[in-house]
Amino acid sequence: MKGIVFTEFLSMVDEVFSPLVTEEIILACDLKTGGAYTSVGTYDYKELVALVVALSKRTETPVSQLVKAFGEYLFFALVKNFPEHIDTNQDIFSFLESIEDYIHIEVKKLYPDAQLPTIACEQPQNGTLLFDYKSRCPFADLAEGLITACAEHFKVAVSITREKVCETGTSATFMIQKMA
Ligand code: HEM
Incomplete structure (x- = not known):
């Protein structure tokens, strides 16, 4: 997984919680990298999973809620970078x-x-998009956060529901409906 995902994750923790929490979660994980990432480097996605799990314990917040929130944060970071x-x-x-x-x-x-994940889209009817996500990484929640922020960025009101749920998080189909 590209370093930009890690550096943005740690920035989010700095901003939303505190630099001290960032330090604590890095120390709580036995990371090969020691938590030092560069945006162009490539690292094992399992380090990100370990960091999120440590943040979940530290902040008593469910992992899925943190990953979705990170997806939203990451979308705006990607828009800024690209x-x-x-x-x-x-x-x-x-x-x-x-x-x-x-x-x-x-x-x-x-x-x-x-x-990168594999994404397949289909519009079964006007105003509805089926967005199918498949990956070797368990980041369906990340995809949902990215889609949520995307709607915010485009200033469109949508509802996002999961059509198919895979417990490991490596695949999901989201139904995105534009609201009138
Ligand atoms: C709603 C919009 C988007 C969705 C749902 C999406 C989905 C994802 C997901 C879920 C991942 C994590 C890897 C995985 O799960 O396999 C990912 C990785 C990535 N995406 Fe996207 N993406 C979106 C938009 C963008 C945009 C706008 C950019 C930049 C122009 C971008 C660039 C990247 C990069 C650089 C990675 C990291 C690749 C790696 O780790 O090796 N994505 N994307």
């Missing part, structure tokens, strides 16, 4: 459909070692 790929005038569904075929492909050109 502004050239985000056209706010686009329709939100076209944007979500372009993640697999354009955005993540551009990410892969930039970072050939990036390991």
Whole structure:
């Protein structure tokens, strides 16, 4: 997993909790990296899982709630880091459909070692998008947070529900409906 995901996670913990909490969770995990990440480096995603679990214990907040909140934080960080790929005038569904075929492909050109999820979209009816996420990483909650922030960014009111739930979090289908 690319370092930008780790550096943004630690920034979120600094901002939402405190730099002391960041230090404490790093110490609580037995990390190969010792918690030192650079945005262009590549690290084992299990370190991120360990950090989230430690944060969950430290803050008595469910892991899934923390991962979703991180997804929202990460979306805005990605927009800031890759502004050239985000056209706010686009329709939100076209944007979500372009993640697999354009955005993540551009990410892969930039970072050939990036390991990205597989996303398949379908519009069964007007105003509804089915967004299917599959990954080797258990980050369905991260995907949900990213989609939530995406709707906020595009200033569109949507409801997001999970159609299919996989317990490990490595796959999920989200039904995204535009609200009238
Ligand atoms: C709603 C929008 C998006 C969704 C749902 C989404 C989904 C995801 C997920 C779930 C991951 C974690 C890896 C995994 O689960 O396999 C990921 C990784 C990543 N995404 Fe996206 N993404 C979105 C938008 C973007 C945008 C706008 C950018 C940048 C232009 C971007 C760049 C990246 C990068 C750099 C990674 C890290 C790759 C790695 O760890 O090797 N994504 N994406």
